[in-house]
Amino acid sequence: MALSWLKKSKKKSLSISTFGPSYQKISYKELHNATNGFSLENLIGSGASKSFIAECEALRNIRHRNLVKILTACSSIDFKGNDFKALVYEFMPNGSLEMQLHPEDGLKQLRSLNLLQRINIAIDVASALLYLHHHCQTPIIHCDLKPSNILLDDDMIAHISDFGLAKLLSKSGKEAFLNQLSSAGIKGTVGYAAPEYGMGSPLSTNGDVYSFGILLLEMLTGRRPTDKLFKDDLNLHNFVKLALPGQVMEIVDHSIFNEVGENDNTVSSWSDWTSGQTECLILVFQIGLACSAQSPIDRMDMNRVALELLSIKRKISLEA
Structure with a gap:
């Protein structure tokens, strides 16, 4: 899977439920393990809460074969107790x-x-x-x-x-x-x-x-x-x-x-x-x-x- 993520934000942001019930919930620990500790090989980007909300707003109602497909989203806390939110995209084998x-x-x-x-x-x-x-x-x-x-x-x-x-x-x-x-x-x-x-x-x-x-x-x-x-x-x-x-x-x-x-x-x-x-x-x-x-x-x-x-x-x- 490819990953775009946010951490260390205490601000309220767009609810993960924005994407609807069809998205499977996933925990911080599961993401951490699946991405080899958030390896850079699996990371598309990271940023602040505003960029995360912008991405949610932009992607929630659009569908096109040449846009990345969201598999799921995560709204959790990390191992240090910080807020953590992430979007998980379909894996692209040939990289960028x-x-x-x-x-x-x-x-x-x-x-x-x-x-x-x-x-x-x-x-x-x-x-x-x-x-x-x-x-x-x-x-x-x-x-x-x-x-x-x-x-x-x-x-x-x-x-x-x-x-x-x-x-x-x-x-x-x-x-x-x-x-x-x-x-x-x-x-x-x-x-x-x-x-x-x-x-x-x-x-x-x-x-x-x-x-x-x-x-x-x-x-x-x-x-x-x-x-x-x-x-x-x-x-x-x-x-x-x-x-x-x-x-x-x-x-x-x-x-x-x-x-x-x-x-x-x-x-x-x-x-x-x-x-x-x-x-x-x-x-x-x-x-x-x-x-x-x-x-x-x-x-x-x-x-x-x-x-x-x-x-x-x-x-x-x-x-x-």
């Missing part, structure tokens, strides 16, 4: 996208997602954001989209997790908040948070679109937005923009060209790439740039993003 893109030194063999797999993951994330922004009864802004919050199941299907900073929006046509549940002033993670947030602009769905654009560029270059290469006026967005289209092969993550051959040996297939596949790669980069535009009004609509990624996927499948 962060682990796949940036594996630790001893796990470099994991870094072998090919272009089609990366596009499939991008489509999954885009589909989830489209649902959250446009198809929920109350629109939801995730506010913290990044590789570590995207979990991969047995079939490498992506699921967005960690709604601790999520915000619910009114339907008045304005980006006004129905809840102020998560910690004030926290508007995402450095490198992924929209630039307008740093200037005091209100949260909006366009902020999630920006985070998605940065995520997409990271997936294709293998570089985090906080890479030491980026300083002064050079950032991940400009790094890609300056390279397209002629130098695309110089900025792409070279593990994108690796495929597992016979005997599980990793072999380079760069030379086998067609001009059509290169064109598809450039198109995906361009979507990432359009989503991560500096101005919110210049960013691509999430519905169009999903449609264009699906179209690119079909082109790649024909090229294969």
Whole structure:
């Protein structure tokens, strides 16, 4: 099981009964034992009571194949007598996208997602954001989209997790908040948070679109937005923009060209790439740039993003 948890809070918060009677009750001791003492391998995130309540509010009425599924929740006390609350999610065997893109030194063999797999993951994330922004009864802004919050199941299907900073929006046509549940002033993670947030602009769905654009560029270059290469006026967005289209092969993550051959040996297939596949790669980069535009009004609509990624996927499948 994957776990998101809260402890050392004496504040009243949303009742676990919010999720209904279908969720099995579980004790602190059972969770402690099942997660090997709350090992970091099983931990999605932790935080204060407000982020826990925000996550409960965001998740209680939404269902989508590309969102994490809650198995149960825990409201108990820990071994020291502190209040303890946790949400337990369905276990994702392939870990996070962060682990796949940036594996630790001893796990470099994991870094072998090919272009089609990366596009499939991008489509999954885009589909989830489209649902959250446009198809929920109350629109939801995730506010913290990044590789570590995207979990991969047995079939490498992506699921967005960690709604601790999520915000619910009114339907008045304005980006006004129905809840102020998560910690004030926290508007995402450095490198992924929209630039307008740093200037005091209100949260909006366009902020999630920006985070998605940065995520997409990271997936294709293998570089985090906080890479030491980026300083002064050079950032991940400009790094890609300056390279397209002629130098695309110089900025792409070279593990994108690796495929597992016979005997599980990793072999380079760069030379086998067609001009059509290169064109598809450039198109995906361009979507990432359009989503991560500096101005919110210049960013691509999430519905169009999903449609264009699906179209690119079909082109790649024909090229294969």
